[in-house]
Amino acid sequence: MNFDWAYFWAQLITPSGAFLVGLGLTIIMSVSAQLLGFIIGLAVAFARMSSNKYLSFLAASYIWIIRGTPLLVQIVFIYTGLAAAGILRFEDITVGDITFPGNLQAGILALAINEAAYMAEIYRAGISAVDRGQFEAAKALGMPPMMLMRYIVLPQAFRIILLPIGNQFNIMLKNTTLVSVIGVSEMLLVTETINSATFRTFELYSVLGIYFLFLTSLWNIFMGWAERHFALGRPAAKSPPVQVVLEAHQ
Amino acid sequence: MSNTSVSDELLVEATNIDKFFGTIKVLDSVNFQVKRGEVVVLIGPSGSGKTTLLRCINHLETVQNGRVVVNGKLIGYRDRNGKLVSDREANIALQRRDVGMVFQRFNLFANMNALDNICLAPQLLRGTPKAEAQAQARTLLARVGLPDKAAAFPVELSGGQQQRVAIARALAMQPAVLLFDEPTSALDPEMVGEVLAVMRDLASTGMTMVVVTHEMGFARQVADRVVVMAEGKIIEEGPPEQIFNHPSHPKTQALLAAVLH
Numbered sequence: 001m002n003f004d005w006a007y008f009w010a011q012l013i014t015p016s017g018a019f020l021v022g023l024g025l026t027i028i029m030s031v032s033a034q035l036l037g038f039i040i041g042l043a044v045a046f047a048r049m050s051s052n053k054y055l056s057f058l059a060a061s062y063i064w065i066i067r068g069t070p071l072l073v074q075i076v077f078i079y080t081g082l083a084a085a086g087i088l089r090f091e092d093i094t095v096g097d098i099t100f101p102g103n104l105q106a107g108i109l110a111l112a113i114n115e116a117a118y119m120a121e122i123y124r125a126g127i128s129a130v131d132r133g134q135f136e137a138a139k140a141l142g143m144p145p146m147m148l149m150r151y152i153v154l155p156q157a158f159r160i161i162l163l164p165i166g167n168q169f170n171i172m173l174k175n176t177t178l179v180s181v182i183g184v185s186e187m188l189l190v191t192e193t194i195n196s197a198t199f200r201t202f203e204l205y206s207v208l209g210i211y212f213l214f215l216t217s218l219w220n221i222f223m224g225w226a227e228r229h230f231a232l233g234r235p236a237a238k239s240p241p242v243q244v245v246l247e248a249h250q
Numbered sequence: 251m252s253n254t255s256v257s258d259e260l261l262v263e264a265t266n267i268d269k270f271f272g273t274i275k276v277l278d279s280v281n282f283q284v285k286r287g288e289v290v291v292l293i294g295p296s297g298s299g300k301t302t303l304l305r306c307i308n309h310l311e312t313v314q315n316g317r318v319v320v321n322g323k324l325i326g327y328r329d330r331n332g333k334l335v336s337d338r339e340a341n342i343a344l345q346r347r348d349v350g351m352v353f354q355r356f357n358l359f360a361n362m363n364a365l366d367n368i369c370l371a372p373q374l375l376r377g378t379p380k381a382e383a384q385a386q387a388r389t390l391l392a393r394v395g396l397p398d399k400a401a402a403f404p405v406e407l408s409g410g411q412q413q414r415v416a417i418a419r420a421l422a423m424q425p426a427v428l429l430f431d432e433p434t435s436a437l438d439p440e441m442v443g444e445v446l447a448v449m450r451d452l453a454s455t456g457m458t459m460v461v462v463t464h465e466m467g468f469a470r471q472v473a474d475r476v477v478v479m480a481e482g483k484i485i486e487e488g489p490p491e492q493i494f495n496h497p498s499h500p501k502t503q504a505l506l507a508a509v510l511h
Contacts, residue, residue, distance in 0.1 A: 141420075142345070
């Protein structure tokens with residue numbers, strides 16, 4: 001087998017500056033797209049569940065189109081397609097020393113729009129799974145719809161959708177590689193660039209895979225903690241041990 | 251133990267209520283009134299429409315015909331030149347603040363402890379300051395016999411305890427009338443008594459109550475008036491002595507024979 005261990009270790013332990021910048025971009029893109037996806041997704045979920053049938057239809061169409069077409073196509077469409085049609089050109093934005101490149105903006109936006117469609121359905125599933133009695137009790141007290149959502153339903157729905165959210169962000173981390181197609185120098189594009197000069201494909205892609213495995217593993221550890229912390233049916237707060245309290249009365 | 255503080259003022263007035271579930275008529279031209287301070291117990295076989303009637307009072311059910319007026323306010327609809335149109339959700343929410351409800355399945359908010367269950371609505375809807383709302387909640391928890399359960403979450407409470415917290419939660423909004431939808435039907439037998447005791451105590455303080463129940467002992471002892479429903483209609487009503495000792499309608503006789511023996 002032709003495997004250059006020295007090269008492999010060097011790339012793994014002392015990656016190039018460009019690769020580290022790529023790692024940073026992967027994290028920045030996935031985190032910001034996920035956060036945007038949370039917000040847009042919630043709005044889409046509410047629109048989808050709205051009693052206004054036009055709003056509901058609009059949201060359903062959005063979900064249908066986004067989930068029905070490849071993310072790679074959406075990324076090219078938003079960055080290159082919109083510019084080619086003269087509709088929207090993403091320009092670099094510079095604030096002080098920091099430049100926010102157009103293709104990075106478009107990449108984050110495309111990932112967020114895609115994520116929002118999936119998140120909307122996850123929110124909808126979570127909200128539907130909350131016991132109807134919880135809605136009725138809040139209504140009977142006189143809570144208007146948005147208050148009921150904020151204080152009663154969403155906190156309970158959040159516990160239900162924690163696992164699917166974990167899944168979504170795991171997928172998001174890996175989907176950032178697709179943004180390489182519009183020239184964002186995230187880890188995959190940097191790896192391809194180095195590869196085209198060295199042809200050490202096996203070593204380089206092993207390193208790339210290990211870096212992704214590292215990111216997703218960190219996320220798994222975090223989700224494991226979150227699951228325990230927000231466990232379904234148990235209070236998040238530290239309540240006194242129930243058994244002891246009950247026995248004290250007998 | 252009949253309530254002596256009943257006034258002549260009508261607090262709940264439901265007129266000509268028709269209600270369909272699909273093609274089934276569950277309420278058939280029902281006329282139903284409750285006076286301030288009165289304890290009304292609704293009885294009837296399952297499917298007779300008593301729970302549906304109760305849920306129309308706070309507009310958890312819409313009606314196809316008729317109107318419900320609580321505390322002088324039309325519930326759920328606006329009168330537009332004699333025609334009733336659905337009111338906005340926000341207005342309906344506003345009207346519901348004066349009508350408390352206790353559910354068969356308790357429906358305590360699963361994401362918060364007993365104290366927060368009770369405090370939340372007064373803080374959000376009445377603008378009660380947190381410290382005051384919490385003090386009131388602790389007083390209410392003591393009143394329902396659970397002074398040491400403030401920090402307990404619903405999953406940590408028994409059915410009877412949950413239902414008593416649910417009563418405290420409804421009381422915290424200081425409603426004009428309190429609706430009970432089969433409050434003891436989901437309880438283990440040994441817990442029925444503790445919930446009925448709290449309800450008796452409430453009735454004795456002059457609280458206006460409408461109670462759907464199968465607890466005939468409670469109806470006999472606590473009700474000012476017993477209303478009997480069958481097939482979506484009110485077939486008979488009167489003081490408990492009259493209904494239980496001299497029922498006039500054959501269906502009432504059959505119902506009482508079935509549950510009392």
